[in-house]
Amino acid sequence: MNCKTCEKLIPLFVEGDLAGKEEAVKSHLAICDRCSALSEDFSRSQRWLHSASLPELDDSWLENMRGEVMDNLRAESVRHSRADRLLSASTWRWLVATAAALVLAILAIAFSMRSVHSPDQNPNHEIQVAKDPGEQPAEAGPPSDSYQPRSNDRQSAVGHSVKKHRSPVRTNIARRSVEPLPENVIEQLTAAEQTDGAEPEMLRIEMQTADPNIRIIWFTPKATIE
Amino acid sequence: MPTDFAETLLMTECTGLAKDETRAGCAPGSRLVDRAKAGDPAAFDQLMEMYQRRVISIAWRILGNKDDAQDAAQDTFLRAFKYIGRFRSGEDFSGWLYRIAINACRDLARKRVRDHNSVSLDATLEAREAAALQSSDDVEHSALRSEQLAVVEQALAQLTPREREALVLRDLEGMATEEVARILGSTPATVRSQISSARCKIKTFHDRMIHRQSRTRR
Numbered sequence: 279m280n281c282k283t284c285e286k287l288i289p290l291f292v293e294g295d296l297a298g299k300e301e302a303v304k305s306h307l308a309i310c311d312r313c314s315a316l317s318e319d320f321s322r323s324q325r326w327l328h329s330a331s332l333p334e335l336d337d338s339w340l341e342n343m344r345g346e347v348m349d350n351l352r353a354e355s356v357r358h359s360r361a362d363r364l365l366s367a368s369t370w371r372w373l374v375a376t377a378a379a380l381v382l383a384i385l386a387i388a389f390s391m392r393s394v395h396s397p398d399q400n401p402n403h404e405i406q407v408a409k410d411p412g413e414q415p416a417e418a419g420p421p422s423d424s425y426q427p428r429s430n431d432r433q434s435a436v437g438h439s440v441k442k443h444r445s446p447v448r449t450n451i452a453r454r455s456v457e458p459l460p461e462n463v464i465e466q467l468t469a470a471e472q473t474d475g476a477e478p479e480m481l482r483i484e485m486q487t488a489d490p491n492i493r494i495i496w497f498t499p500k501a502t503i504e
Numbered sequence: 505m506p507t508d509f510a511e512t513l514l515m516t517e518c519t520g521l522a523k524d525e526t527r528a529g530c531a532p533g534s535r536l537v538d539r540a541k542a543g544d545p546a547a548f549d550q551l552m553e554m555y556q557r558r559v560i561s562i563a564w565r566i567l568g569n570k571d572d573a574q575d576a577a578q579d580t581f582l583r584a585f586k587y588i589g590r591f592r593s594g595e596d597f598s599g600w601l602y603r604i605a606i607n608a609c610r611d612l613a614r615k616r617v618r619d620h621n622s623v624s625l626d627a628t629l630e631a632r633e634a635a636a637l638q639s640s641d642d643v644e645h646s647a648l649r650s651e652q653l654a655v656v657e658q659a660l661a662q663l664t665p666r667e668r669e670a671l672v673l674r675d676l677e678g679m680a681t682e683e684v685a686r687i688l689g690s691t692p693a694t695v696r697s698q699i700s701s702a703r704c705k706i707k708t709f710h711d712r713m714i715h716r717q718s719r720t721r722r
Contacts, residue, residue: 323711326656330653344581
């Protein structure tokens with residue numbers, strides 16, 4: 279063992295806190311005067327530390343302190359027992375209040391769920407666009423995923439089928455598209471329809487909006503574009 | 505009561521140890537703990553009587569003055585009574601209690617720091633006060649002892665709180681390193697490191713003090 283290692287171990291060695299290395303330190307101290315002197319210095323400072331004992335505590339002082347603790351404990355237990363009594367008296371009140379709160383909460387949840395599923399907000403609900411500007415949009419039946427024009431049904435051939443969505447933004451878009459078509463477009467469409475009486479050749483037009491979830495698709499007779 | 509009589513008998517059989525240790529180290533301690541756990545205040549009072557000196561001593565060494573030590577000791581026993589239900593029978597009650605005492609001291613020390621109280625000044629004043637109280641037979645001896653206590657308190661004030669706790673429990677209360685580690689919620693290796701560092705600081709303080717004294721004599 280060298281002096282550097284020994285110096286580190288001496289503070290523990292002087293009070294017997296070295297486990298297993300005591301013999302190594304002892305043998306080094308036997309041959310090294312400097313480390314031996316350091317060990318003696320540590321021993322002296324430790325003796326000095328132990329020499330300062332606390333003043334003897336007076337029995338009456340200790341009894342007094344214990345008495346204060348017991349008084350505190352008694353006061354605490356009285357407080358607790360009072361609290362327990364109060365709790366038992368108000369248990370029924372608590373139960374009634376909790377039950378009332380629960381009923382109110384259930385009612386509130388039911389009401390909010392009902393408003394969510396109201397027909398106005400049904401995403402599957404369809405509104406047909408009126409042909410004439412003065413005509414109000416009429417509510418249609420179940421939705422159809424694909425567009426199927428029928429030659430005899432001018433309303434469905436001319437009109438648009440618009441799906442309403444939950445999102446307020448989408449709803450706004452849908453409402454905007456419900457506005458009646460301009461008069462000249464309707465006239466052109468009618469004229470194109472009357473020319474041959476056959477099913478008009480349809481043109482599919484798609485528009486991607488800024489919102490990736492919204493794509494506007496509509497079909498129009500080719501004649502109206504030409 | 506027969507139980508109390510048996511306990512008293514066992515207590516008196518434990519001789520050769522300090523007053524607190526005598527009763528704490530014997531079987532009645534655990535029986536008293538069980539009774540205190542069951543809510544018997546008399547049993548808890550007896551437990552307090554057993555451990556109060558040691559708890560106050562630890563608190564005094566850590567906090568540096570008697571008043572704070574008294575506050576910490578009272579807080580320790582109040583907490584012990586409150587949480588004694590959580591103490592598992594068969595475990596080391598004294599270790600559990602000293603751990604509570606250390607926590608109470610830490611809380612009080614934090615409070616004192618907030619209140620901007622100087623610990624070393626308090627300790628010096630307290631030591632003088634203690635000397636005045638102790639001056640029944642030998643005034644000179646008491647004064648010397650109180651002065652020594654004040655200087656040691658100044659030396660302890662050089663340590664970090666953790667070093668001080670470890671040194672107080674190991675060197676001044678004479679506990680084993682493993683026991684100190686359990687009380688402080690640490691490992692024996694950490695405690696050894698803290699003790700080593702603390703002893704180095706105490707030695708430096710002591711060397712300076714001796715150097716100053718020799719210079720004054722000249």
